[in-house]
Amino acid sequence: MRAIVGTQARVTGTLDVLDHPAGTPELRSRIGYVTQDPSVYDDLTVRQNLEYFAAVLAPGRGRAATRRHENVTRAIADVDLTTHADALAGTLSGGQRNRVSLAVALLGAPEVLVLDEPTVGLDPVLRRDLWDLFHTVAADRGTTILVSSHVMDEAERCHRLLLMREGEILADGAPDALRARTGAETVEAAFLRLVDEANAS
Amino acid sequence: MNLHRTLATAARVLRQLRHDPRSIALMILVPCVMLLLLRYVFDGSPDTFDSIGASLLGIFPLITMFLVTSIATLRERTSGTLERLLAMPLGKGDLIAGYALAFGTLAVVQSALATGLSLWVLGLDVTGSAWLLLLVALLDALLGTALGLFVSAFASSEFQAVQFMPAVIFPQLLLCGLFTPRDQMQPALEAVSNVLPMSYAVDGMTEVLRHPDLTGDFVRDAVIVAGCALLVLALGAATLRRRTP
Numbered sequence: 001m002r003a004i005v006g007t008q009a010r011v012t013g014t015l016d017v018l019d020h021p022a023g024t025p026e027l028r029s030r031i032g033y034v035t036q037d038p039s040v041y042d043d044l045t046v047r048q049n050l051e052y053f054a055a056v057l058a059p060g061r062g063r064a065a066t067r068r069h070e071n072v073t074r075a076i077a078d079v080d081l082t083t084h085a086d087a088l089a090g091t092l093s094g095g096q097r098n099r100v101s102l103a104v105a106l107l108g109a110p111e112v113l114v115l116d117e118p119t120v121g122l123d124p125v126l127r128r129d130l131w132d133l134f135h136t137v138a139a140d141r142g143t144t145i146l147v148s149s150h151v152m153d154e155a156e157r158c159h160r161l162l163l164m165r166e167g168e169i170l171a172d173g174a175p176d177a178l179r180a181r182t183g184a185e186t187v188e189a190a191f192l193r194l195v196d197e198a199n200a201s
Numbered sequence: 202m203n204l205h206r207t208l209a210t211a212a213r214v215l216r217q218l219r220h221d222p223r224s225i226a227l228m229i230l231v232p233c234v235m236l237l238l239l240r241y242v243f244d245g246s247p248d249t250f251d252s253i254g255a256s257l258l259g260i261f262p263l264i265t266m267f268l269v270t271s272i273a274t275l276r277e278r279t280s281g282t283l284e285r286l287l288a289m290p291l292g293k294g295d296l297i298a299g300y301a302l303a304f305g306t307l308a309v310v311q312s313a314l315a316t317g318l319s320l321w322v323l324g325l326d327v328t329g330s331a332w333l334l335l336l337v338a339l340l341d342a343l344l345g346t347a348l349g350l351f352v353s354a355f356a357s358s359e360f361q362a363v364q365f366m367p368a369v370i371f372p373q374l375l376l377c378g379l380f381t382p383r384d385q386m387q388p389a390l391e392a393v394s395n396v397l398p399m400s401y402a403v404d405g406m407t408e409v410l411r412h413p414d415l416t417g418d419f420v421r422d423a424v425i426v427a428g429c430a431l432l433v434l435a436l437g438a439a440t441l442r443r444r445t446p
Contacts, residue, residue: 061205
């Protein structure tokens with residue numbers, strides 16, 4: 001995931017994102033990135049955090065500032081934190097801080113959103129809400145969302161799956177196609193079957 | 202570099218500080234309390250207070266800004282916000298200038314208070330202009346910010362970052378001429394002190410103390426301190442990497 005965003009050092013091979021080599025300056029405003037741990041400022045409120053990152057993404061005064069303010073308010077609403085907008089990020093729960101971090105990535109309406117295990121440690125209701133949000137963002141804004149996860153029932157919610165094991169891609173396709181191909185009932189079973197096959201050969 | 206991004210960064214750093222009033226109080230008040238203490242430690246010898254007090258006006262901002270910046274940038278590195286910012290369209294110069302601006306503002310307040318207190322309340326007897334004292338104090342603060350930013354790259358925890366204070370600051374403190382004039386030191390130590398920036402900060406302060414006008418030596422000292430600060434800031438910028446292992 002970090003290689004796609006361009007923050008991973010010593011990457012070998014070629015990696016193009018949106019027709020540019022990964023990590024080129026031009027891509028920085030077109031890709032949103034959420035790290036595994038919430039990377040926000042604990043000693044700022046939710047709104048102040050978002051306002052700062054919004055100013056980095058789209059600096060300027062006047063109309064730009066108004067647009068920024070709207071984006072911030074929308075991003076806070078997207079992750080359902082409107083009631084906590086003026087709370088310090090450090091006082092929020094782990095799941096809430098994850099959502100602040102996600103809201104930062106939603107700010108600039110990026111074309112590609114890279115989410116590194118975004119739903120770790122969240123309760124089932126929140127996980128469902130976030131996945132609904134991901135689908136809405138993808139459908140309404142045409143954003144490509146790239147999610148990494150260990151949890152295979154989350155993989156079922158994606159349109160396309162890449163199953164990776166020790167750096168090798170074992171399978172690539174829609175969840176249904178994958179299940180049909182391996183004859184397994186769940187993606188998890190399909191994944192395990194593919195791993196066993198790879199180990200056997 | 203982009204002015205709006207730099208200002209946004211500076212505003213953000215100051216906002217973070219505002220949520221931590223205790224740190225602000227410590228930064229602003231501790232130098233004043235120390236000077237007050239010093240004044241009465243040297244109650245019987247006001248001349249000693251003059252020379253040490255003037256030097257300390259330059260040294261306090263350096264130490265405070267060093268500590269504050271090294272911890273603040275280390276936190277930025279370890280919390281993942283630095284990686285996030287560098288994955289965004291933020292120039293390294295914007296980030297560094299933002300930090301320098303924010304902490305510089307704080308340093309102005311700190312130095313103004315400490316200088317004002319020393320001159321008008323504690324009776325520090327300075328021949329030259331108080332503005333020149335303030336200028337050196339400000340350059341020192343910038344140097345402290347630069348050094349803090351630079352060493353934060355070599356610390357992996359806040360515990361280590363604090364240990365850099367004695368390692369980087371104390372040798373300079375011993376050799377800067379605060380305790381004894383530099384030309385009376387063992388020649389090897391004098392040579393070392395000639396390449397340490399804090400020596401020039403203290404020399405500059407001493408020039409203001411002794412001479413009513415702007416002297417050539419003062420200008421040289423100020424330029425050296427400023428040059429060192431810019432050099433270390435550039436080195437600090439080189440330690441901010443967009444790609445990390």
